[in-house]
Structures are given as structure tokens and as C-alpha cells.
Amino acid sequence: MLQNPCFLCGTNRRNYATLSPEQKEQIAKGPGLGDFISASSDGYAGELKLQKGTKRLRLPPWLKTEFPIGKNYSKLKGDLRHLKLHTVCEEARCPNVGECWGGGESGIATATIMVLGDTCTRGCRFCSIKTSRSPPPPDPSEPLNTAEAVCEWGLDYVVLTSVDRDDLPDGGANHFAETVRQIKQRKPSMLVECLTPDFAGDLSCVERVVDSGLDVYAHNVETVRELQRHVRDHRANFEQSLKVLEHVKIYKENSITKTSIMLGLGEKDDEVLRTLEALRSVGVDCVTLGQYMQPTKRHLKVKEYVTPEKFAFWEAEGKRLGFAYTASGPLVRSSYKAGRT
Numbered sequence: 001m002l003q004n005p006c007f008l009c010g011t012n013r014r015n016y017a018t019l020s021p022e023q024k025e026q027i028a029k030g031p032g033l034g035d036f037i038s039a040s041s042d043g044y045a046g047e048l049k050l051q052k053g054t055k056r057l058r059l060p061p062w063l064k065t066e067f068p069i070g071k072n073y074s075k076l077k078g079d080l081r082h083l084k085l086h087t088v089c090e091e092a093r094c095p096n097v098g099e100c101w102g103g104g105e106s107g108i109a110t111a112t113i114m115v116l117g118d119t120c121t122r123g124c125r126f127c128s129i130k131t132s133r134s135p136p137p138p139d140p141s142e143p144l145n146t147a148e149a150v151c152e153w154g155l156d157y158v159v160l161t162s163v164d165r166d167d168l169p170d171g172g173a174n175h176f177a178e179t180v181r182q183i184k185q186r187k188p189s190m191l192v193e194c195l196t197p198d199f200a201g202d203l204s205c206v207e208r209v210v211d212s213g214l215d216v217y218a219h220n221v222e223t224v225r226e227l228q229r230h231v232r233d234h235r236a237n238f239e240q241s242l243k244v245l246e247h248v249k250i251y252k253e254n255s256i257t258k259t260s261i262m263l264g265l266g267e268k269d270d271e272v273l274r275t276l277e278a279l280r281s282v283g284v285d286c287v288t289l290g291q292y293m294q295p296t297k298r299h300l301k302v303k304e305y306v307t308p309e310k311f312a313f314w315e316a317e318g319k320r321l322g323f324a325y326t327a328s329g330p331l332v333r334s335s336y337k338a339g340r341t
Contacts, residue, residue, distance in 0.1 A: 049304045056294075060305050062330050063291060112159040112195075113146055115179055116172045120163035122233035124222070128295035134167060138175050147182035150190070158183065159218075161195035166235065171197060173205035177212035184213045191215045193258070195334065201240045203247045210252050216286075217248045218258040218334060224271040225278070231265055231300065238278075246282035258286035260334040263311075265292050266303035272314065276321055286325040289314050290332035306330065 050057055119135035120127070139145075150158045160179055165172040173196075180192050193216035199205035210217060223231045225238040241259075248255045259279060263272070272289075279287060289311060294302050311328045318326025 048307065050301060057302055057305060062308050063293070063305065112161055113150070114161050114163065115142055115146060116162040116165050116168075116175055118163065121166040122164040122235060124232045124236070125230070125300045128299065129163060135163070135165065138165070138168070138172065143175065143179040143182045146179050147186050150183060151186045155190065157191045157193070159193045159195060161218075162197060164197040164233075164235075166200055170208070171199035171202065171205050173199060173202075173208040176209045180209075180212035180214050193218055195219065195258075196244075198236060198240050198244050200235065201243065203243070203251075206244055206247050207251050210248055210255060216256045216258055217245075218260075218286075219244045220260040220334060221245075221275070221279070222260070223262055223265055224267045224275045226271050227265055227267055231262075238275075242278060242282055245279070245284050249283040256285045257283065258288075258334065259284055260288045260290070262292035263289055263306045263314075264302050264304045265300065273317065276314075276318060276323075280321050280323060285323065286327075287318055287323050288326075288332050288334045289318075289328040291330040 047057055048060070116138050117135055118130065119132045120129050121131065121133060121135060123131045146160070160176065162172055162176065176194055176196060180194065183190055183192055192214045194209055194212075194214045195218040196206070196209055198219065206217075219241060221238060221241045222228075222236075228236070228238045245257050245259060248257050261272070261275060276287065291306055291311075292300075292302060294300060308330060311330060311332075315326050315328035318328065
């Protein structure tokens, strides 16, 4: 049994009306709470909140998951190594990797490809990806290699994400855009989601990615507004992330936008609600909420294990607020089971 250490990686009613029937169908087919949890909090006698002097909380049963390896797992892993591609699945040590790569019961293999290398220029306190002020330069052949790989796998939906690359003039926006273009040239029917950094607030970089032909633009706010400085790198902040998501809609109204929030970092219920309201106010279409898990002893401790019942409450609140798609559960991740949407 393994615990999940990674987090990666909702439309308001006004913007939902502007979506095409195909886009509405995509959102409606998203996974629900039952796809992500296998146990309830009934009968659990352990502590859910970190008490003073406590080193670590005991993992509750609903956060334990098997590490299945399907028939496609070995092929995917081999292809990634051969083409020198990186995935968040590996870099963030996600235990869902066996199910997603193997295809699980559905047989649909899904991987979230991490472009622009495996070294980030930022040091968020929740993330285990390695950091450096001067990462190696991006591989110019990566967009082509990525496109060839995902098309060879026969995927219908692929998520592209990246580390932060503050060392690059465009933050890697052109690299993102070229990867999408290469994929669409080879398989126009493939749906492509880009989970991007904030590009240090440069909205022209956001526009380059939007113009690439992607289907979903994702950028994670990670946590509530009040905990941003405690959780994220000092170069990131809630307002900057909100502007990225807002600008996607301003620049291209029919774009589908998506974001994710970690719970269990000490946030209060009213802070979560205000965060959801702020996201709705800028037209975010899809929102996911999941449990934060401490990746190593050097990273932020889990302050609370949020129960499946509370996650169900937030899913209902998301629907009430008018998000087109809300997924909320202990093991929910923004990229988990993306191939089923």
C-alpha cells in the first residue's frame, strides 16, 4: 500500500452557456467522487488534525491505494526512456502511475507528460520536483518526440505540463505551443490539455499557449489565498494565478479553463469557499480538490486529513456555485483519469 505525495497537478453559468455541445459533453463525462475513493471515515479512530508536538499524522484508510501495473505500463515506461521524456507521474512519485499507465480496468493508458525538462526554477514547499536556478536548456526535439510518442500510444486525451522555467525569456510558452501543434498535426482529433506555470505574470505567454490549438487550459492556484506565501514559492501568488486564468477567457472566450486546490494544509472552510468564489468570478470552468500529502520530511507537514464526507461537501458546493465540473476527493488530482473525460 502506498500513499499519494503529489498534487498536480469548473465554468460559471454565464460562460458555460458559450461552450459548444462537444465541450459540454466532455465536462459532463468527468469522473465523480466515487472514482477516487474506496473507503469512508466511519470507524477511523486516528487523529485527523496535527496536534501540537505531533510529528506526523497516521495515514487514514481512505488514502491507501494499491499499485496496479497494467499491460501497457512497461511499454509506456520504455517509450518514455527511449524518447527522453519526463512525466509528473514519475517526478512527483504518484502511486496512481501504475493504474494510469497500465490503463486500469478501462484499458485506457493515460500519462501526463512534463515538458521543458525535470528541473524547476522555483522551490514550492509542497513539491518534491528538483530545483535549480539554471536548469539544463530545453531539448529542441522534445515537442516532436512528445507528439510522436502520444500518437503512437493511441491516446485520445493527453495532459502536457511543465516545471517553472523562469530562466527562459518566454517561460517556455513557445515550447508548450509547439508541442501542441505537433500533436494536432499528427492527430487532430486528440484532445490536449496544458497545465502551465504562471509565466511570471506575462500574459503574452499565456496567449501563445492559447493560440496553439489546445482544448483545455489549466493552471493551478494550489491553495487558498491566505496560505499562498506559506505554501508556494515567493514568485507565485494567488492574484497572479487568478489573472492567468481570467486572461485565457478574455483572450478566447470559449476556452475551457481548469485549476486545482490542495486541502489539508491548515486552510479554513470560509477560506476555501472564498477561493472557489474567486475562481468562479473569473469564469473558471473546472475545479478539482484533493488531499495534500507530504512528499518528504523536508516539505510541509500535513495539517489535516480531510474526510471523504468533507470532500463530498466541497463537490456539492462547487456545483452550487456554478462550476461546470467539480471533482473533489482524497485522491483527486487534476490529471488523474484525465483520459476518461
